[in-house]
Amino acid sequence: MIESESVLAGMVAQTLLKSVVGDGYKYVKGLAINKAREGNLFQIFTKAREKIEDVDDGKSVPPKIIAKVINEGSWAADELNQDYYAGILASSRTDEGTDDSGIYYLNLLERLSVYQIKFHYLFYKSLKEKITIYNQINRDDYYESIHSVSERNLIKKDKVLPIQFDELYIQQKLGLTSMDRERFSINYEKIITTLINERLIANNSTRDGIPYNEDGLTPTAIGLDFFLWINGLPLIKRDSFLTDDVVIDDMESFKTGITFRQVLDELKEKTINEIEKLKLVLINSYKGNMPRLLPMTESENRTVANYDHKIKTISKLR
Known part of the structure; x- marks a missing residue:
């Protein structure tokens, strides 16, 4: 079953793993795995390290999280899928190394297809970019040159919360081939239905404590929490997502290009x-x-x- 050398064979891999999981390294030392899965894990741990502000902070990852990332994440060949595992891994670092809340998000991630993951990311990243631009539109310094301050907020924030995607736009953003596009088109409604069933997005009949609008798909508490976790921001409050204080950089594996x-x-x-x-x-x-x-x-x-x-x-x- 084991086809090649240990995932920890090289000094670079050892240093990388230790910097991400801390004391949890002792649970995976000497683990062997085949080369293809080893390469996927190396990408996940590299991405996780990039999401960690200070790798020398003494924090560590619970062994249950490490085991699940290795056992399941090693099969993730898609780059954005790897980013999700990396974000949950980075978000699971704590001082005590005992908080395994990330298990919920790893189980959720395991149930999602690559297309469902990409749609979830596209939805929440687009929403964040829209809100950031909305805040720019409604700043005093932008308005003073056009009309009085009393005329600010003519454009209301609830206008940015429903996200309406053109199916062709999504296909282009996902980088689908002509053959993939046909298959995606057939399964498009199923993708949305699955994400609604998982409560990662909502239709116009669901409020879930998030600003609500009758037009288009809307965010949910779970969907937003999941998005914050995969970006390595587990302690950010949901309300802060609506402000400019929280900056979420593009993942290199996926860019929305909203202007x-x-x-x-x-x-x-x-x-x-x-x-x-x-x-x-x-x-x-x-x-x-x-x-x-x-x-x-x-x-x-x-x-x-x-x-x-x-x-x-x-x-x-x-």
Whole structure:
């Protein structure tokens, strides 16, 4: 069953393992494994080390986590899959080396396919990038040059929370071949359904304590926690994800490529459409539920004018 030398055969591998798992190294010393799986593990531990701020902090990884990463992670040939194992490994380092909370996320990872993992990453990384750009759009210094501070937040944060993906865009981001694209297209709905069943994303009927919108897929508490863990950030609070204080770098194995312009244009379109709907309701009905029989009042005319002003203001954003 053992086809070649130990995963710890070289000095480089020994040093790498010790720096990541700390005292947990004693549980894997002398372990033998075949070369293909050895290469996968080397990638996982290398990626894990890159996520650790200080490898000399004396922290260590529980043996249950180490065993699961070696037994299951060694089969992970996909780079992003390896990044997920690496993130959970790095997130499992503690002073005592006894907190094995990462077992839950390793079990979750084991149930996901490569495409499901990539969709999860694309979803939450895109969300983080959208929120970061949203925060930039709504800063005082950006707005002062265009309109008064009182007109900030015309574009609301809940507009960035639903994520709507074009299937072709996802296929391009996943780097699929023409043959893979056909298979992916057939299984696209199944991928989303599985992630919803695992509570990693939500549809429009699920709130799960996360800001909610009726349009598109939304994040969940478990999905966000999982994303923070695979990025080596297990102690970050969920609310902090919405701020600029938490910076999540691109994984080299996967880049979303979302731009400021894309987010701004999407926010503008959603906000203007929402205002237009409110305006039409006011013009065509009385108190939103009865057909209008009388002319609009002066107050209602001022409201319509205010809607037009907001639409004009938002349209000017560049």
